[in-house]
Amino acid sequence: MLYPFFDPVSKNIFLAQAEIDRKRSVNGEKTLTGTIYLSDELIDKIDKRWSIKFGNETYIIDYAKQMDQGNRKILDFDATHEFFDVFTKKQIYEEYNGSHTFKWYLDTLFKDTGYSYNLSVDVDALEKENWGMTNRMSLFADLITTAGLEYEINGKIINIKKEIGSDLSTIVRKGFNLQDLNIESDFSNFVTYMEGFGAFKDPEDQSKGRLHVTYKSPLADTYGILEGEPKVDERFTVEDNLLQNIKNTVDNSIAISLDMTLEDLQNVGYDYAMAQPGDSIMVINEVMDFRQKVRIIETTESFNIAGIKVGTDVTCGSLSMTDKQQAADAETSSLIDRIANGKDKIPPSWLTDFIVQNSEALNNARSELKFTEQGIIAVDKNNSNNLVIFNSAGMGISTDGGKSYENAITAQGINATAIVTGVLKAIDIEGVNITGSKIQADEFSAIVDNMVPNPSGGNWIKQGESRLIVNGNSFEFSLYNNSNTNLGSLFMDRSGYIILDGQGHQVGGVTDEVVTSHAIMTPLYDRQGWGLAGFYIGVDTTNSGELRVVDKKGLPNSGADPSNYIYANVRARGFLQQSTEKAKENIKPIEKAEIYKTKALEIVEETKLYEYQYKGDANKQIGFIAEQSPRGILSDEGNAVDIYKTAAYLWKAIQELQAELKEVKANASRN
Known part of the structure; x- marks a missing residue:
């Protein structure tokens, strides 16, 4: 399998084969150790601050050892999950004393890190002396140990629990x-x-x-x-x-x-x-x-x-x-x-963490009921900050003595820090992170806003959005700016078309050109000296079944004249013409061919070359004009020059020229 390795200096992604061990533990540890097989075609080194994408998560490589094994080069590496790298490299430059809530400590640590947390247990306030003036990872580990908690990493979210697992x-x-x-x-x-x-x-x-x-x-x-x-x-x-x-x-x-x-x-x-x-x-x-x-x-x-x-x-x-x-x-x-012994089926996983925690909380609660004008209030005898209120407006659950209700049911709806359910039915679902093993619907659409902080404070500013639409016939993913202008789209339908369109940008050195059996359009952009790269790759099903590379402006439509297509250049290490006799029939020497009615040397001599410019291109070219060239070197439609046929005619012309030269030499020797 080819794994992507990211070079932060060149901003390029390199692919390499690797054998990898992934280690995970209840203390949140996530590390990789692996062996990469180096090659000039894929990847030939690993340098500082490189990273690897594994299981949709980023790991920072912190150790690399390159070895020469005679006929091949390998590289052993160690990598740590990005979370530990970020928290180790970010410091707290102040010291704090006294008692603070556990949430205050977490908010201080997670600020401006790109990570967020989900705390699913109640933790008493902690009193710390000289807390700070070191890296955030050390401070976070100390908090987790002091509170007797565990944590797990899920993407950019750190789930903090009494115990992880099920x-x-x-x-x-x-x-x-x-x-x-x-x-x-x-x-x-x-x-x-x-x-x-x-x-x-x-x-x-x-x-x-x-x-x-x-x-x-x-x-x-x-x-x-x-x-x-x-x-x-x-x-x-x-x-x-x-x-x-x-x-x-x-x-x-x-x-x-x-x-x-x-x-x-x-x-x-x-x-x-x-x-x-x-x-x-x-x-x-x-x-x-x-x-x-x-x-x-x-x-x-x-x-x-x-x-x-x-x-x-x-x-x-x-x-x-x-x-x-x-x-x-x-x-x-x-x-x-x-x-x-195979005599019964293994049932699904037993109670999830949330159900276990909620069941224990309800069964172990010792409550005092109060009947007031506000309604019925149930107060935890051991912690008066924990209370539940029930009245005609709805039901609320508070952990701060009734100042706020993070979990509540009212006529306006339901707000909750976490909801666990077997089946969730809804018309619209809005969220920051939606995860799961399967989403099933007749048509699925999602719009995700791109929000950035407001420099002057206040509400965040919307910079654009991403849209995903999936149904039984097509798949579409698009990016829009704040003016609702399409920046780029990926579209695929049942006819076999995959289209990458819009203004698009290169991502980490990975090319956007993907060849399928039918059609692809790639975006138009400048790629570090490669020039304009917007083009269409498709199979021409109306004529000879050619694979064609056409400039974006020359995208062929139904009934379009192929002679008006604007074709793009193709650069490769080599172009091989299939030529085995196993793929051919009616084979005969060219002298007996119907197409060979005029000597190749005469054709070369009579065929004119021209200087010209392609429409829309200022560069001057030298070459043939199909309408002014012999049929024998043209494509089946007669609107393109076949390089293989042209090379064959030149080959034959040289043979004819060689034969004439031999005859001249023979006549000269006789005289």
């Missing part, structure tokens, strides 16, 4: 889609019992006691009481929250990591979700007596030179080592066995 129904089993399995266990911190101490009941009189909880793991019945260090944190005021915290510590006190090599069975038709970083999957290996649900923390995918994924290595961590988790796994074991 709880999949995917099964990984030895002999099915699991090649290798390595299990590494660390028992050094294994505990079965722990106590937690929270806030004092009366801060003014600590003798009244404090919040105190204990937790004993079911594994204590087998391994005994192994006590962990007490959890002491006065910020805990709710018993359930503190108990859950120490329970998680005990249940995950055994550190287990798994390294696996998976088979991607989607390539051979199995309909199941291929695991991604953050996903939870069921791993079964009867040989090692292992049956456990685990979470993927890192994946490395290998792609061969054809761009085909040939392997996936994953690193996992155990979700839980308690009997409760094992019992939960056992409840689904019968279904798992049926699926793994």
Whole structure:
């Protein structure tokens, strides 16, 4: 597969074959390592700040090593996702102190970076001292670690969540889609019992006691009481929250990591979700007596030179080592066995992140209802900033004590920070980013505004728009400026025409000329000394089926006279005329041909050459005029000179001239 590499100095794109490994992890890491096969025709070097486009995302190359292997040159490279490069190369040149909201920190970091974020969890305000005066990547990583969150990169959007990934129904089993399995266990911190101490009941009189909880793991019945260090944190005021915290510590006190090599069975038709970083999957290996649900923390995918994924290595961590988790796994074991043995279908992926988060939020909420003149208000007992109001105007959900409602339903419509649904039916959908696996409609059209900041502040300014129209008969993509003038279009219909028209511009050195079996028009523009390049490539179906390259102004229409076409120059390394006898019939020496009634030498002698100019072209030319030339060197229609026929006549003329020369020499020797 040819991957595009971008040179930021020349602004050109170079194509090269490469073998690539892509590494992704739950900490947001996205990197590439690869090997490029260098060649003079494609790419012969990699330099500073070059980038590669892979999976519709840009990676900046930060390491390159060129090697000579005798008969070929190769180059090993490492590349980092553009997000990390941007955030590492942009600094915060101020220091801040005190407490700020998590959103304030993120807004400060993401400002003027070209990236935006989507925060799907509530995070308490953070107090930082001397925050700043370093690169944004270090500050961002510190925020994520402090808040105990994870993030993933999706194009230009950074999704920040409590945990990324989903709880999949995917099964990984030895002999099915699991090649290798390595299990590494660390028992050094294994505990079965722990106590937690929270806030004092009366801060003014600590003798009244404090919040105190204990937790004993079911594994204590087998391994005994192994006590962990007490959890002491006065910020805990709710018993359930503190108990859950120490329970998680005990249940995950055994550190287990798994390294696996998976088979991607989607390539051979199995309909199941291929695991991604953050996903939870069921791993079964009867040989090692292992049956456990685990979470993927890192994946490395290998792609061969054809761009085909040939392997996936994953690193996992155990979700839980308690009997409760094992019992939960056992409840689904019968279904798992049926699926793994081919007796049942693998169901779709289970609850998505949004559904899980919303379900937990609703089930765990402790609310106080207030009946007021505004309506019914439900207030979170643990955080009074979280409230829901319901009245005759609609329903609103606030996280700032009712100052604003980012999620609301009223007569004017619905506003929401995120909507997750199985089916969405609408007449018009407007959005900045719309992603998905399939869009189906009788006719689909989209208009995307090109907005730029207003230098004087206020609302952004519209600079133009992009329009996409797709239906059962045609595909059209067009660019317009703010005056509604078409800047360029790409159009394709069922008749086989692909037209690239308008003012168009070269993009990164990739040419716009694409040859199809029917017709193409390319834009008119100047390309660094190549001159005007607007032309039409098409097959003339009305006459001999010629492939013709015509100037844009000479685009042939139905019934047009080919003699009036304005043809463009064609430059190539060579032009080869098919000449094998396997492609010919009725072969005879030229002396016996009907077309050879006049000697070639006489034809050459009688055919005049002219100086002329093509219409619309100031350059002077020297050559033939079809109407004043012998039929034998013309095209079938008689309006063009056939270079191959002309060369053949010249060849024959030389032979005739050589024969006359021999005869003269023979006569001279006899005299």
